[in-house]
Amino acid sequence: MTDSKHWTLNIDEKGIAWLHLHRQDSKINTLSTEVMKELESYIHQIEQKGPTGLVILSDKSSGFIAGADVSEFTSWNNEEETYQYIKYCQSLFNRIEELPCPSVALINGFCMGGGTELSLSCQYRILLDSPSTRIGLPEIKLGIHPGFGGTVKSIRLMGPLSAMDMMLTGRALSARAARKTGLCDYVVPERHMLNAARKIILEKKPTRKKSILSKIISNRLIRPLVAHQMRKRVAKKASRTHYPAPFALIDLWEKYADSSQMMEHEARSISKLLATDTAQNLIRVFFLQSTIKENGKQSDFRASHIHVVGAGVMGGDIAAWCVLKGLTVTLQDQSPDRIAPAIKRAAILFKKKLKIDRLVTSAMDRLIPDVEGYGIKRADVVIEAIFENLNAKQNLFKDLESQVHEDTLLCTNTSSIPLEEISQVLKKPERLTGLHFFNPVDKMQLIEIVHSEDTDEEKIKQTSAFAIQISRLPVKVKSTPGFLVNRILMPYLLEASFMAQEGIPVVLIDKAALDFGMPMGPIELADRVGLDICLSVAEILSQRLGGIVPDILQDRVTSGNLGIKTGKGFYEYHNGKPIKPKSDKKEINMNDIQDRLILRLLNEAIACLREGVVESEELLDAGIIFGTGFAPFTGGPLNYLHTLSINKQQSRFDEFNRKYGDRFIMDKGWENILC
Secondary structure, X not given: OEEOOOEEEEEOOOOEEEEEEOOOOXXXXXXXXXXXXXXXXXXXXHHHHOOOEEEEEEOOOOEEEOOEOHHHHHHOOOHHHHHHHHHHHHHHXXXXXXXXXXXXXXXXXXXXXXXXXXXXXXXXXXXXXXXOOEEEOOXXXXXXXXXXXXXXXXHHHHOHHHHHHHHHHOOOEOXXXXXXXXXXXXXXXXXXXXXXXXXXXXXXXXXXXXXXHHXXXXXXXXHHHHHHHHHHHHHOOOOOOOOHHHHHHHHHHHHHOOOOOHHHHHHHHHHHHHOOXXXXXXXXXXXXXXXXXXXXXXXXXXXXXXXXXXXXXXXXHHHHHHHHOOOEEEEEOOOHHHHHHHHHHHHHHHHHHHOXXXXXXXXXXXXXXXXXXXXXXXXXXXXXXXXXXXXXXXXXXXXXXOOOOOOOEEEEOOOOOOHHHXXXXXXXXXXXXXXXXXXXXXXXXXXXXXXXXXXXXXXXXXXXXXXXXXXXXXXXXXXXXXXXXXXXXXXXXXXXXXXXXXOOOHHHHHHHHHHHOOOOOHHHHHHHHOHHHHHHHHHHHHHHHOOOOOHHHHHHHHOOOOEHHHOEOOXXXXXXXXXXXXXXXXXXXXXXXXXXXXXXXXXXXXXXHHOOOOOOHHHHXXXXXXXXXXXXXXXXXXXXXXXXXXXHHHHHHXXXXXHHOHHHOOOOOHHHHOO
């Protein structure tokens, strides 16, 4: 037996080598340079010993390998240095692939990026049969693509369609989905994993053969046609200018899939991509996400029973999401009829996410209609999600405080009412925190953890810990009008409405935002949020912060055209999709449209930072990226600001101020950002 810092090698009585990874000083396994260097020494030993077989496994209960150590990506000084390291890792994994004995990757829980590429170098992959098991190649989310041989080996194993789809989307597969696509060989319960690995090695089970369809699609004459379709599909969601990685991956497959040079070009391609601003900014976003998660772990608070008051779209979906994360939830409203639609939506969500009937049934059993509110006294967390009315919320919380036990978290999902006003009726106002979810709940990662001057700091930490427990990103924000996300987003949406009121075609307004890199145009976004909701929030913010609400918004709401939910807003909708007429932009200055939208958003972001709505630039960037989808390739609005010239922006503000009035007054916080 040989021991080292991160790896341990044991050879059993059957001659099978068991290579265990347990990275020291880390909760998860990642492939740092030090880990890779140690792996190299063990591969050399295995090559010398000639064992019956090799099993690579993790000693971490958290999972197999999360991927490469992303923190090292920013330390590589130039493209050539990156290339040399990538080539080193490729050669290391190739040596595993070339071992004369059978090799098995025994995968418990998550397996991502470089961990998946390591597993692809083994002859077999066995996955734990558990909902927690996820395997994939998500590098595209960092502005790169697989580089340790993953592009070559995944395509060879899974076929080009399945492999390219997995890499282009960055989607992680469940154990059973991985088995279906050919990414893994066996899916087994935990109690059988070790024996399954032994049996595969000793019996030398046959591996899956490549399908005829995969061979046809990989033909060099067919590939350009398939690649063209791939580019069209990717271009609908991302531009080559903003996100070069998926297009580079398609180029790589199209040109070199039948060539021994593909591994070489994979290394060259990823080395170039890592040097781009997009990759560096997306890596920044990755670390922002990690920081938020760590900030949310300052408390050991864990909930088991949640009580949600209000079974509307937001309340019902919050309840369903909590159930999906393993919690028991009682859902309260005034009658069973009001709760029924939420239960129906939850059933659809559970079937989509869980797929297995017994898991769906178990989830449904944990979502309990509760008209009388019996669950209040048992709850660890009570979440209020009723309509935005101060008196109604005050009366509810006064009643809730009299029923819950001392340690229960009292949370409001209000999107606009200050906590100080709601908590006036409480005997202990310091108990109240804001837990502001975003719609749709199952897709939006951010939760604003709202606090007032009175809020107890321990309650803030516990609420943040609860957000982490349900797989959401908590950002602490001050209780000010609109909090963070709604306050910054609303001027952007209102400016789009002003432009529509001026007669600028709405499709061009949306196009300007999409060209900047937004995931959706502001006009379509307003329609999807609901124009009545936009109007309500806009009126509340204008009353508290000043500003004018465009008449066109009030007119749409008065006429009953509320957006997608009524089939018509700024757009008309068919089967949930907007009908976007073609529009001639010859007479329209698209740069002006884009600048008007983005400058309103940036100006409000700077005001929020200056007023201390959040504690740092990093948290503001994270909040707006994860709360609104603000162009991730920029690294966030404030990170983007650092690339701008203050003189040029001042000139644009002055120009727009003369044309459109006081909504284009440059916040004094700009000088602190661009100095």
